[in-house]
Amino acid sequence: MQSSSELFPVALISAEFRGDLSEDVYRLKPGNSPDxxxxxxxxxxxxxxxxxxxxxxxxxxxxxxxxxxxxxxxKGIGLGPYLARAGFDVWIAEMRGHGLSPRNQAYTxxxxxxxxxxxxxxxxxxxxxxxxxxxxxxGHSLGGITLAGALGGQYLDQExxxxxxxxxxxxxxxxxxxxxxxxxxxxxxxxxxxxxxxGSRLKRGPEDEPIGLALESLRWHxxxxxxxxxxxxxxxxxxxxxxPVMAVAAVGDVQDPAWAxxxxxxxxASPLSEFLCLGKKNGFSSDFGHVEMLVxxxxxxxxxxxxxxxxxxxxxxxxxxxxxxxxxETGISPERSSS
Numbered sequence: 001m002q003s004s005s006e007l008f009p010v011a012l013i014s015a016e017f018r019g020d021l022s023e024d025v026y027r028l029k030p031g032n033s034p035d036x037x038x039x040x041x042x043x044x045x046x047x048x049x050x051x052x053x054x055x056x057x058x059x060x061x062x063x064x065x066x067x068x069x070x071x072x073x074x075k076g077i078g079l080g081p082y083l084a085r086a087g088f089d090v091w092i093a094e095m096r097g098h099g100l101s102p103r104n105q106a107y108t109x110x111x112x113x114x115x116x117x118x119x120x121x122x123x124x125x126x127x128x129x130x131x132x133x134x135x136x137x138x139g140h141s142l143g144g145i146t147l148a149g150a151l152g153g154q155y156l157d158q159e160x161x162x163x164x165x166x167x168x169x170x171x172x173x174x175x176x177x178x179x180x181x182x183x184x185x186x187x188x189x190x191x192x193x194x195x196x197x198x199g200s201r202l203k204r205g206p207e208d209e210p211i212g213l214a215l216e217s218l219r220w221h222x223x224x225x226x227x228x229x230x231x232x233x234x235x236x237x238x239x240x241x242x243x244p245v246m247a248v249a250a251v252g253d254v255q256d257p258a259w260a261x262x263x264x265x266x267x268x269a270s271p272l273s274e275f276l277c278l279g280k281k282n283g284f285s286s287d288f289g290h291v292e293m294l295v296x297x298x299x300x301x302x303x304x305x306x307x308x309x310x311x312x313x314x315x316x317x318x319x320x321x322x323x324x325x326x327x328x329e330t331g332i333s334p335e336r337s338s339s
Contacts, residue, residue, distance in 0.1 A: 007125055008032075013041075013100075019076050021084055022046045025100060030122035033114060034106075040119055041100030042126065043068050043092040045084040055087040056162065057131045058311065059123065063141025063168075064213070065197075065205030067099030068092040070140065070295065079138075079294055082304050088311065089131050093123050095146075098207050108195045109212040112142070113229040116149040124156055134162040136311050140294060141256065144169025148264060149227070151241045152234030163244040163314040165307065168253055168290050170260035171220065171227045171235070235267060244272040244314040248303075251279025252287035272314065278303065 004010040004026060014025040028040040047053070060080055062070040071080035071092050084090040095115050097103040104110070127135055139147040144166035150156045151164070192215070196208040220227055227235040247265035249258035258277045265275055278288035285298050293299060 005126055005129055007129055008122070010126060017048050020048050021076055021081055022048050022051050026126070027100070028122055028126055030118070030125075032122055033118035035104050035114075037105040038096045038118070039102055039104070040096060040123065041068075041094045042123060043072070043094075043100070044130075045072065045080050045090040045092070047084060047087075053087075054131045054133070055089045056133050056311070057089040057091060057127055057135040058083050059127060059135050059137050060090065060092045061137070061139035061143030061147055062092075062094070062098075063139075063143045064209055065199035065202075065207045066140075066143075067094055067207055069099075069206070077300075079299075079304055079307065082300070083308065083311070086308055088136075089133075091123075091127050091135075093119075095119055097210060108210050110210040111212045111216045112146055112149060113216065115146045116153055116234070117155055117229070120146065120150045121155050124160065128160055134160055136162045136165070136314070138165045138167070138307070139169060140167040141169055141290065145171060148238060149234045151243070152237035153228070153232045154237055154240070158241065158243050161243045163246070163311065165246045165248065165310060166261070166264065167248045167294055168250060168256045168261065169247070170256045170264050172260040172263045238264075238267040239269050241268050242270050243268075245270045246274040246276065246310050246314075248276045248278065248293060250288035250290065250293045251277060251281070253290040253293070255290045274310065276306065 004012050005028075008031055009029040011027045011029075012024060013027050014023070016023045022045070024044040024046075026042045026044070028042060030038070030040070060071045062068065068080075070078070072078045080090050080092055094101045096110055096119060097107045124135070137147055139145070147164060148166065148169065148171070151158070192211070194211050196210055197214055199205040199207045199209065226233055228237075245265060245268050247261050249256070249261035251258065262275050265273055276282075278284050278293050280287055284302055286292075288296070288298065288303075293303060
């Protein structure tokens with residue numbers, strides 16, 4: 001079968017019409033990690049009859065225990081279809097071993113570090129090959145953490161990014177018992193008895209998570225832990241990221257509290273940033289929860305239009321910020337210098 005890419009083997013495994021939408025599912029085999037069995041599913045949503053029209057690309061990353069259906073229901077409802085109908089070129093990524101991405105040979109040992117270092121760069125390269133416009137990246141929960149890690153580790157090219165939006169994503173909530181080494185060691189020994197964490201048994205979602213992910217999280221939250229891998233400190237690296245960024249938190253989110261989501265936002269060096277907390281005290285109809293912030297009728301009415309507004313405005317705002325920065329540095333207005 002002919003590859004859909006000149007970068008690495010890519011197969012178009014499905015091309016369907018879903019009502020007023022077109023759905024193309026690609027399977028990437030980048031071969032850029034130690035586990036050469038890794039294949040990544042990437043779903044593109046467009047408007048039926050306008051497949052050749054390429055709007056600004058938007059890449060959506062689901063969170064833990066989740067898959068593409070978080071963004072795109074079988075009935076064509078979700079933020080993904082909403083943005084596709086608004087004219088964006090929507091891509092929904094599924095990390096190795098999730099959703100339509102088959103489980104790789106080393107699935108049990110998969111970590112966020114693998115997503116950060118290998119999977120997201122491959123996805124970014126393929127989307128850029130198909131649509132070379134700077135892309136917006138949106139991540140929910142672990143998807144946002146993965147995105148932040150890839151930016152902080154400098155694994156993604158900021159020049160190819162229009163903006164970043166993080167929903168219910170944080171790394172600063174402290175689990176004090178894990179700061180006690182014997183507790184962390186005991187937790188590690190207990191987790192190593194399992195190969196996966198079952199999303200259905202834990203009532204967290206439709207997908208399982210590899211135990212390697214949980215072990216990595218223990219290391220992050222341990223006594224001398226840090227948000228990063230053996231080579232790079234992702235948290236420190238965020239201070240070099242200048243892509244426009246929006247962080248969305250929810251008052252009713254007990255898993256990823258608003259203060260911690262704001263702290264992640266503040267670690268970015270972006271000259272353009274926005275923090276949005278979804279709750280009654282801020283004029284919303286309810287105190288949204290961790291999932292409800294994006295998947296609910298209230299989100300459809302109140303949150304999705306705000307996301308669309310951010311995506312439409314952020315490139316313009318970025319250009320304005322660059323001109324303002326130039327004026328501050330040189331004392332010369334761009335308008336005056338061109339006259």
